[in-house]
Amino acid sequence: MDMSIEAVLKRASLVLSESGSESPSLDAAVLLCHVLEKPRSYLLTWPEKALTSNEAEQFEALLNRRIAGEPVAYILGEREFWSLPLNVAPSTLIPRPDTERLVELALDKALVNDGDILDLGTGTGAIALALASELKTRSVMGVDFQMEAVELARSNATKLNITNCQFAQGSWFEPVDLVHKFSVIVSNPPYIDENDPHLSQGDVRFEPSTALVAENNGLADIETITAQAPPHLLEGGWLLFEHGFEQGQAVREILADNGFCHVATKQDYAGNDRVTLGQWNP
Known part of the structure; x- marks a missing residue:
């Protein structure tokens, strides 16, 4: 042979x-x-x-x-994101190219708004570490409910020698001090409906459902974060979400209903609705 x-x-x-x-x-x-x-x-x-x-x-x-x-990223234990080689594990989502669009848009806002940055549902730390690698003089915080994810994100920060990024365990804003306000809050939360047929196809079958699925047609976590975000945002600060390609209008409505202004949806590289953002101007 x-x-x-x-x-x-x-x-x-x-x-x-x-x-x-x-x-x-x-x-x-x-x-x-x-x-x-x-x-x-x-x-x-x-x-x-x-x-x-x-x-x-x-x-x-x-x-x-x-x-x-089994996804290649889990087999190899590594996936590249924003040119950063990240360790991955079955306890976290595999970082995807579409999410780099969220990083780009968060960078746009961070560059014109001084202040700390918060990443909710950080997983491998991909978004937080990408932002921290670009904004070396800024402080970035990543939060995840799963302790395994927090430990993985911390190990990625150490591996990449990124020192301006800290990680904490808890549900959304739970571990964040109420006096700590941010200029940019980003999240790639669970946004897939539990009945979505894609959950039984491809790599997604091997990824943790807790990081994928949300109630209320996939919108429950986005609603929770939006409602809880205002006390943690500086005046003029921005909240940005990655979401499903059919959820743009729904997420815009959630942000507007919670008092955010300049609400807009941006497309990913394939032209699909992927990121919705809004500004907090009380």
Whole structure:
């Protein structure tokens, strides 16, 4: 049996395609790079190079996990977000490219509004650490209900040597001192309805449902955060949410009903409604 890099990748791409992977060739290449501890360019430069039996065995084990549907990020324990290599774990959501749009918009507001920044439901710490890496003179706080997530976020901060970002455990604003006010509050909260068919498809099957699902058609947590945010915002501060592509109007109404002004919905890179924001001007 041919165990060259080219042959192994070809076979793996085929079985991954049959198993329903949306990016079979990429998945196969990323897993093999991990086993070989080499960059992608190595696979292209040495297609005829043979794998050792140990390497082939390791690759087969990882491949079988991916065939079973386990996300590549959980298999490797790492995912890149905002050019930051983040450790990930099954206790947290896998950071997604769409969420970088939330970071961009939060940065826009932070650059013209001095003050601290708060990230609610921080998970791996992806959003908080991305903002802290760009705004090195500002203080960023991330909060998560799951202690495993808080510990993971802290380990990511240490790994990346980001010192202006702190993490706390609690439900939404619970661990935040009431006198501590922020210029920007961001959140990528659970926003999927519990009956959404996508919950039984693809990578989402392996992610924690507590980080995905919210009551009231996926809007309950957004409603809670919006109602509780005003005492924690500086005058002129901004509240920004990531949400589902069909929720823009509903989230705008929630913000407006709670007294926020300049409410607007922004699109992600695919042109779908993805982030809604509002300003607090009491």
